């Protein structure tokens with residue numbers, strides 16, 4: 021029988037970052053199991069690649085304070101590119117309530133040690149982006165180290181570095197069962213046969229719940245469809261722009277190649293494994309785009325290039341990290357609620373710490389454990405895009 025010190029189920033960006041951090045910490049036998057023939061077919065390959073520290077809860081800010089500098093030094097550290105572009109995130113408030121909310125978040129972010137974040141006046145937003153309709157904009161917040169990465173490259177970089185240093189990746193291999201004895205995990209069953217191990221990490225993205233069920237663990241993670249619309253080349257808005265968020269309706273966009281990438285989370289979307297792109301979404305999003313940026317009326321969109329993917333949602337919009345209660349050796353790295361790319365570096369470090377030493381200094385890990393739901397300790401993140 022094959023053996024591994026740690027088996028990671030799922031070769032997306034989260035599983036790959038955990039493999040990197042474990043290997044970098046000296047763990048010799050790390051095995052990543054991915055059922056697809058190639059990495060990136062889950063949520064990671066569908067992501068918008070936004071990275072930000074402008075969050076509302078201290079624990080999310082802390083995760084970003086590790087992750088964003090990590091992305092900034094990724095190429096140097098790993099020798100592979102993550103394509104970090106610090107173009108910023110600009111939240112545009114359209115009423116006093118939004119502004120008060122941004123002010124409170126700003127104070128938390130600064131108190132946690134975030135630099136390069138500031139509140140910005142309506143006038144400055146107008147000056148920087150005269151193309152935007154700003155009659156209702158009352159101010160905003162901007163962080164210059166927020167920005168974008170290429171999720172696919174970062175995932176491949178993490179996994180390739182780990183493989184260069186002894187980790188293994190089995191592609192086209194499905195985990196079909198998880199064996200537990202009285203002392204905890206004993207093995208996983210796969211389409212390639214069983215693997216004996218004491219430690220298993222669930223990094224199965226939107227499929228985390230069925231994977232947890234294999235270990236007898238009930239996980240509150242639900243898949244939720246998100247759609248993105250890339251535009252054809254467009255030069256009537258600056259390509260140096262940050263991610264811009266219209267807080268009046270949640271529409272946001274960023275430059276991508278010669279065009280723009282448009283996003284809006286339809287509140288009518290319902291949970292489920294739906295990954296087909298709904299062509300009716302194009303009109304909905306273009307209406308919002310042209311409402312905020314009138315020249316976007318001239319955008320051209322090829323519906324065939326638009327896509328849909330799955331967020332992995334938890335009830336409080338925070339991930340679930342750490343060992344599952346009552347299932348020794350079964351670790352969770354799930355439910356990123358739209359932030360799995362930006363928080364992958366911190367997640368890798370936290371999981372590696374917890375597996376190898378039982379504790380971590382990066383966050384108070386009890387805040388994000390699964391037990392918080394049963395114990396009524398949920399912490400709500402409201403800055404979800």
Ligand SMILES: Cc1cc2nc3c(=O)[nH]c(=O)nc-3n(C[C@H](O)[C@H](O)[C@H](O)COP(=O)(O)OP(=O)(O)OC[C@H]3O[C@@H](n4cnc5c(N)ncnc54)[C@H](O)[C@@H]3O)c2cc1C
Nearest residue numbers: 030032033034055062063064068070195225329360361362
């Ligand atoms: C449209 C869209 C936009 C997004 N934008 C952003 C953004 O701007 N910033 C951000 O930070 N995040 C964003 N996200 C969220 C982010 O993409 C995810 O949180 C992240 O990719 C999760 O990574 P993962 O590795 O956990 O999951 P995945 O990438 O889904 O990887 C899980 C892997 O597990 C494998 N698997 C599942 N079950 C099994 C099994 N039984 N055996 C073997 N393998 C299995 C799957 O094949 C898959 O490859 C976005 C998501 C979507 C859909």
